[in-house]
Amino acid sequence: GYRQEEGIDFEESFAPVARLEAIRIFRAYAAHRNMFVYQMDVKTAFLNGNLREDVYVSQPDGFVDPDNPNHVYKLKKALYGLKQAPRAWYDMLSSFLLSQDFSKASRPDLQFAICMCARYHARAIKKHVHAVKRIFGTYVEPFIGVYGIRRILLFL
Template sequence: MGNDLLFGLPIPEVTSAQSSSTVSPHTIVQPDHQIPQHTRKWTKDHMLDNIIGQHSRPVSTRLQLHKQALFCYYDAFLISVEPKTYKDALTQSCWIEAMQEDLNEFERIKVWELAPRLDKVMVITLKWIYKVKLDELGGILKNKVRLVARGYGQEEGINFQESFAPVARLEAIWIFLAYVAHENMVVYQMDVKTAFLNGNLWEEVYVSQPNGFVDQDNPNHMYKLKKAPYGLKQAPRAWYDMLSSFLISQEFSKGFSGYDIVHL
């Protein structure tokens, strides 16, 4: 009998006969237990009916999967890039759909009407503006397109009268929020989609047909504007006049500062 060097306990000696007769608990086999015989090559085979997809499709290798991943990354990269010109936007279907959506908004609000081209009339050209809107995590939220007028060619007194648009002063907003907090009130915020397109236009202004969306029956016609699209010099003023008129009709009134704020 030996002694354990760590604990000082006697270690019983086991003879060769005893060690050969000792059976490990991991090697105990019950006599009634039958070991299953696998008739298939792989134990994880499944029925073909449970497979989703084409059975005849070859197995993709790692190289093929890598190439597919690169194509996905490249496609996502193209979507996140803002086109500079109309021709660049034609390479992605998402931008084409966004342009059509913006034009549908023009038709819904009745921004313009198609008219024959007149002589000695200034025609303002249009331009597509492309913008990728991101969320707070940096993901793509929306591909936004806006059709704007090149209003820098307008002349005061000819195709616009007033371009001044009053805005709220920061001090007025501070006073408003302080009063709301003091009275324990709730503030609601809203956004008007394509706000400028709701402003009525009183001047006679003509614009060209947008690139890619020219009327096939009347390719030489132009649009006579009823509303003020983005880019026109009088567009901010037209939107303010329309908004203030609506608020006053709903029993709102202007504050002492004139243009800063309206209240009930």
């Protein structure tokens, strides 16, 4: 999350979770507006995405094949906890939405990139600073002449 340290669970992903207050406000607003609220379980969201590259895993403890103890498994679908799972899920969701006549935004999604950088700004290292510089160089630079750097930095 926000306080990761390099070498200690540094590659672990951050799982954003809604705060309880936000859920209570949402439910109160829905009740006020007489809206129906549907809840669904997305435990299998990361389990159905197709992988772009070959991923091999070792046999799990307790399930080792006694005839072939040194064999590994080639994954056909993404597994929860796999580094490739969020991207596989995003690709599957994106293709489904496009098939339902939704369209992609014509401008880059700055919010995602900025939020990813903001997660690590409390303990920024060289890798994080480099990512922020790439965002500024790619997306923000054309806007500096229009809005000014000070206003953009305050917005971020």
